[in-house]
Every structure is written in structure tokens, then in C-alpha cells.
Amino acid sequence: MTTGVTLGRLARGRIGSDIETAPFWWEAAPPPEGGFDPVPRKVDVAIVGAGFTGLSAALTLARAGRGVLVVDAGRPGFGASTRNGGQVGSGNQKFRVRTLIDMKGERKAVELLREGVEMLDGIERLVRTEGIDCAFERCGRFRGAMRPEHYESMARDMADLRRYAGVDAEMVPRREQGREIGSDRFHGGSLLPDDASIDPGRYHAGLLARVREAGAAVAGCAPVRDIVSDRDGHTLRFDGFDLRARDVVVATNGYTRDVGGYFSKRITPIVSSQIATGPVPQAALAAATPRRRVYGNSNRVFFYFRTAPGQNRIIWGGRANHVARRGSASSFRHLARDLLQTFPGLGDVEVSHAWSGLIGYTFDEFPHLGRSPDGVHYAMGYCGTGVSRSSHFGRKIALQLLGDPDGRSAFNDLGFPSHPFHFAARRAVPAIEAWYRIRDAAAF
Numbered sequence: 001m002t003t004g005v006t007l008g009r010l011a012r013g014r015i016g017s018d019i020e021t022a023p024f025w026w027e028a029a030p031p032p033e034g035g036f037d038p039v040p041r042k043v044d045v046a047i048v049g050a051g052f053t054g055l056s057a058a059l060t061l062a063r064a065g066r067g068v069l070v071v072d073a074g075r076p077g078f079g080a081s082t083r084n085g086g087q088v089g090s091g092n093q094k095f096r097v098r099t100l101i102d103m104k105g106e107r108k109a110v111e112l113l114r115e116g117v118e119m120l121d122g123i124e125r126l127v128r129t130e131g132i133d134c135a136f137e138r139c140g141r142f143r144g145a146m147r148p149e150h151y152e153s154m155a156r157d158m159a160d161l162r163r164y165a166g167v168d169a170e171m172v173p174r175r176e177q178g179r180e181i182g183s184d185r186f187h188g189g190s191l192l193p194d195d196a197s198i199d200p201g202r203y204h205a206g207l208l209a210r211v212r213e214a215g216a217a218v219a220g221c222a223p224v225r226d227i228v229s230d231r232d233g234h235t236l237r238f239d240g241f242d243l244r245a246r247d248v249v250v251a252t253n254g255y256t257r258d259v260g261g262y263f264s265k266r267i268t269p270i271v272s273s274q275i276a277t278g279p280v281p282q283a284a285l286a287a288a289t290p291r292r293r294v295y296g297n298s299n300r301v302f303f304y305f306r307t308a309p310g311q312n313r314i315i316w317g318g319r320a321n322h323v324a325r326r327g328s329a330s331s332f333r334h335l336a337r338d339l340l341q342t343f344p345g346l347g348d349v350e351v352s353h354a355w356s357g358l359i360g361y362t363f364d365e366f367p368h369l370g371r372s373p374d375g376v377h378y379a380m381g382y383c384g385t386g387v388s389r390s391s392h393f394g395r396k397i398a399l400q401l402l403g404d405p406d407g408r409s410a411f412n413d414l415g416f417p418s419h420p421f422h423f424a425a426r427r428a429v430p431a432i433e434a435w436y437r438i439r440d441a442a443a444f
């Protein structure tokens, strides 16, 4: 695919037309058109959402002998699971360890941190035992400090991560960062050598194949319009017909809609965008990313990037530009600008793909799993760090549904907060992000 646009032109805003294309990952693994199976009238477990959460739950339930149907409003895999950056971590960097301890107490904080590490190990185990060909690699993560004071607080946090979560973590001072990244934009950074990268499209395709082999049905283009619960189970309303299910798992994350007010009051969708470049000259790429890790920075509104598996392309992501019309070239302009501020020599490199997706934010910034007051099981709210978490939570919620003690999670008893002005939260996202950008730029 080609857009005929270079990073330099995109950054300067010299493109009038739309640029949005399909995600880069869809070239190797396009989500199946239409979806496979018809929706029956009755099933043991209905799972709403065919992303990593829904598929991981389906695999566990189908292997345990349950009759499972996964439905998705779009093509199976239409959501964030095939649109993300494929950076795989533990989710433990969402809060500073000290902040987590202040919020939850040391014992609970340690439990949460250790489960984060389990999630990272779990996705590797899943990929290996299922034999999914998706370029999973423990490439390590470098996170650049945008200011000297960020470096200092990152150093304290890495020491805490080592102490409380037992993870391998180190700091790379500015004078040595050339071995990690060919840019002088950062004041040193942190390194998590165990973090990983994956091709999320191929991971999703592999998981989908395993789920179907395990005997679960998957129906795409089947939007659920409502879920009505009673004493004996649940009725899922589709356009023109109903489905009865003894149990339901809602796995809709940032795309949550029409699955009941309980969830829409708790999840705020936030747009996140990415661009992929065409081939970068070998020498320039080797200078920019000598170790081909996954990368990010320390700002509140951060950017993140990596190279494409087996190719000389850069995949660069960040929050959306809310001022621009969605899909327009200007809605991706800030990504090209950030990339060129980091690697100024790449202005002539082409942009091959530009796309967006929805992440699911929660009001306490923790992911949640459990059972709603109506008895609907759910797992969601990964706040932008969901590749390993969704795979782990999908399995956990399935085990909980099966009554298996291994389903216990440290995240279960956190309480899933709603907000009385949840509808306003959606509208407030652009203003909050703009405010954070100002604070990032002005350092206060």
C-alpha cells in the first residue's frame, strides 16, 4: 500500500485529502470479511467482542467443554486488537510504584504488580503453547526521559519495580543512550529488557483459528443491541432476532456500546492513532533503533514506536489530534512531527499507512473484571495497555465463570467506579488531553 505522502509533507501539513487507510497489520492478517458462523437461538456462553479478551475467554471456555458463541459488531478483530502498536508489557508502568502503594497499600500493590508480570509471561506462554506465528519477541522497552527531572523519578520507579515486582529494570544515562536510540531528544531513559513486541494482527488471527478449532462459533457483523437479564440467564437482542445464553461475557473495551448502562457509565473511549512508514534505508534505521526495541517517552500525552517485524519500517503511535477531522491528513500530522523531531533525517521516508482505534479508559485507570449486578461477566478498561492484559483477563474471567479457583485475580476486588457525568467525560477528553499537552510542553 502507498499513500504517496512523505513524513516531511505530512508534518508540514501539505496534504489536503484524507489519508486514513487500514491498519498496517491487516496486510499480513486481514480480519475475515463478514465473520463465520450464524447466530444460533441458544448457547451456553455468549461472548460479546471478538478481540483478545473475547477470544482468550472463548478458548478457555470451549476447551472446558462449554458451548461458546463469540459475536462482534464488525469483522472479528475489527477493534483495537488488530489496530495497536504490538508493544507488550506488564501494565505496571501505568502508575509509579510509590503512587500505587499510596493508593492501595503495599500488600495489594505488590499483588497487582506481580499479576502484571504474570500477564507478560502468560502471553508468551500462550503464543508458544498454541504455536501462534506472530513474531513475539522479548525485545525490551526503552522509555526516553523528556526532561532531566523525569529521568530522576523514573530511576526511583525502576528501583521500586525491581524491589516490589522482582522485574529486571535499569536506567540508561544520557551519555550512554546512543546504544539504545539514535536521537538526542531524551535525557536518558529506562530499560525493561523483558518487555516484548508482537505482530498483533497475526496474534489475533492465530487466536481466532485456535478458538474455532476448539469448537467455539464466531459470528461477525452481528451487533448486540441490548442485553436483558433474568433469573435463568440472559437474552441478547440482535437486529430482528434474540439469543438466549446461560452466561454472558462482555469483552467490548473501547468499543463498548449497547451492552447496558452499567458498562457505558464506566468506560470512556479514547481515540489513538498510528502511522507506518514505508522502507527506511537500512543504515538510517540501524542508527535510529540499534536494538530494535519498543520505545516510548515520559510525557503525559506520550508517543510510542517500534520497527515492523522483519521489515525496515517504523510504526509510530500517539493520541489522536481531536481538533482535526477524523481520518483527515491533519489528524495524523502530529505523529509525523514527533517522529521527525526524534529522527530529523527521515523526512523523505514515505508514510504507507495511517489508522486509528479506540482504547477503553476507566475512571480510576485500572482495568477491571468481574460480574455486573445483573450477573453479566466482563473484562475491560485496559487504558491503552491491553495486549497482555486483555489476553490474561479473558482467561481469568472464563475461569471465574467456570468456578475454577485459578480465576482469582488481584484486580477483582478493586471496585469498578462509574461517574455521574460519564457522558460529559467523553466530550471532555479533547480538552483534558490539550491541557496535558500544555503541561508536557511547559513542564509543570
Ligand SMILES: Cc1cc2nc3c(=O)[nH]c(=O)nc-3n(C[C@H](O)[C@H](O)[C@H](O)COP(=O)(O)OP(=O)(O)OC[C@H]3O[C@@H](n4cnc5c(N)ncnc54)[C@H](O)[C@@H]3O)c2cc1C
Binding pocket: 048, 049, 050, 051, 052, 053, 054, 071, 072, 073, 074, 076, 077, 078, 079, 080, 081, 082, 083, 084, 085, 086, 087, 088, 089, 222, 223, 224, 225, 251, 252, 253, 254, 255, 256, 257, 258, 259, 272, 273, 274, 317, 356, 357, 358, 359, 360, 379, 380, 382, 383, 384, 385, 386, 387, 388, 390
Ligand atoms: C491505536 C492503538 C494502539 C495501541 N497500542 C497498544 C500497544 O502497543 N500495547 C498494548 O498493550 N496495548 C495497546 N493498545 C490497547 C490494546 O489494543 C487493547 O487494550 C486491546 O486490544 C483490547 O482488546 P479487547 O479484546 O478487550 O477489545 P477490542 O479488540 O477493542 O475488541 C472489542 C470488540 O467489541 C466489539 N463490540 C463492541 N460493542 C459490541 C456490540 N454491542 N455487539 C457486538 N460487538 C461489539 C467491537 O466491534 C470490537 O471488535 C492500543 C490500542 C489502540 C487503539
